[in-house]
Amino acid sequence: MEYNVADTEDVPITDLSKIDEMPPDLDIRAVDEELDCQNTAVKIWYFDEGEEIGYHAHAEQEELFYVLEGTFSLKLGRSGEEEFVEADEGTFWVAAPKIGRGHRCVSEDGGAVLAFGAPAVEDPGLDPHSLSDEEIDEALEDS
Template structure:
């Protein structure tokens, strides 16, 4: 891939509830697929009030997040050392390999989070409590 350009409205929405192998049951836009990214994952996650990405970790992947819309409660850190913070639009957060992370939409409106991960592995996540 040399370069790519796409507008959000041109990236199809995928309803993960229709794909048994891919929890959670949220809507995403796979920016990486449309842009032909080979060395990272890039997704827009859409979370309605109360929806969440559960606390998990990845064996290899480093992830970077940007809150575009909504209010979220973050849970970040190693098992037993987690930090919980409430954040809103304009907030960046990250988690390295084997570091627990998760977030819940605690606001009254739909939330949107940009998630970028590298390397582009597709593991379902590890239980951070099992990494101690």
Template sequence: MDFLDDPEPHRPENRVLHRDDAPIIDLSEVDDVRPDVGIQAIDELLELETMGAKLWHFEPGEEVGYHAHPEEEEFYFVLEGEFSLKLGPPDDPEYVTVGPGTFWAAGPYEPHGHRYVGEETGVVLALGAPPGNDEVLNPYELESP
């Protein structure tokens, strides 16, 4: 899914990009895309082909809802702020509070979600492979292994 409106967005030379040079896109203004947070589409700007890479910007209370994917493996790194993670199966989820410097990951069919619980803007680096519109699954509808 392309998030950049400009058909010819600025492409950095040698695929080097500073965080401050990537525009923040307000997803609340993009139809049919949730969550309603801000993102920097690093993958699009650096023309990544085999992985997705976004910086997600959260205000207090914003979240990525509890979900899973059938194919995508996701990797997260907290740059700023404090987040409450919900990880694992619906019948026995684990809740973990994390802050800057914390990594977490979710593989295919692994339910996960996170809510921003800090007071200022929170920022998470999210990487995913394979990229694209991997289907989003409701963990409550998955069959138990």
């Protein structure tokens, strides 16, 4: 694949609550699958007020996020050093491999977040509380 183009509305919405192995129970648009991305994971996540992606980390994946709609409370940083930041429409944030990240929708009308992850590998979430400073520092040096 040299290139591909898709309109957001042409990307089907998947209800993750119907997939047991795939928490959280949110709706997503798997843009990366529609475009046949090879090196980047790209999803649009849809949230109702109070829904969240819990605090987690990834072993290899850097993630970049952008708030398309709504307001979110972010939890970012190493275990024991987490910061809470409010993010409105138009806000970007990024988390390196092995650095904790999570976000909760706090707007009444819900919200949507565009998420990019690279590399596009199967990288299940890690518990940031289980990572040592040495493991994190090594991952940051490698990225």
